[in-house]
Amino acid sequence: MNSLTLKILFMVGLGLSLVIRFPYRQEQRQNTIVDDRKTSQEKLILVLIFIGMLLLPLIYVFSSWLNVANYRQPIWINGLGVTTFTIALWLFWRSHHDLGKNWSPTLQIRDGHTLITNGVYHHVRHPMYTSILLWCIAQALLLPNWVAGWAGIISFGIAYITRIGKEEQMLLDRFGDEYEAYKERTKRLVPYLF
Secondary structure, eight states, X not given: OOHHHHHHHHHHHXXXXXXXXXXXXXXXXXXXXXXXXXXXXXXXHHHHHHIIIIIHHHHHHHOSTXXXXXXXXXXXXXXXXXXXXXHHHHHHHHHHHHHGGGOOSSSEEETTOOOOOSGGGGTBSOHHHHHHHHHHHHHHHHSOBTTTTTHHHXXXXXXXXXXXXXXXXXXXXXXXXXXXXXXXXXXXXXXXXX
16 A cells, blocks of 8 residues: 555544544543542653654654655555554444443543443453554554654553553552452453463
8 A cells, every 4th residue: 555545544543533532531521530640640641642643643644754764564564554453443432432431531530430341341451552552553554654653652652551550559449359350350451361
């Protein structure tokens, strides 16, 4: 596939992710926060993710500034990227759907928050992280650029390492033994592996 096609496919995926998230974002704003663990480090992580998964890819798509970092890849990689992005978007939607009003973009517990253990959460504790990891892999496969393509994986990796433990502690503090039992029977990101 040519560069323009890959850029268009990436933008379609990006647009779909915004459409998926929008209604949950609106609903989340109406809920009262009862436990807010949003720190300056958390805000910095969100900025890093914004840069790696949105800003740099958009600069690559709409300008030639990053073209010096372009590389060639076989066409089958592009097909793998489209497939990976499709799976990522489905899992992204399903994670939001299963969480419903419990979703929050930051480390917050809202009034009436419940522990979701059904749907995709039956197999994985953090399927939204899995979907974002798949998205970042797809980004690297669809945008053959050392900066824009790989920025998502780097920013997600930093966010995952610095945030996942805090999120699990917050859920453990909120749900206690129920969350501990849930941790025992599920994997963090990939069923049967991690």
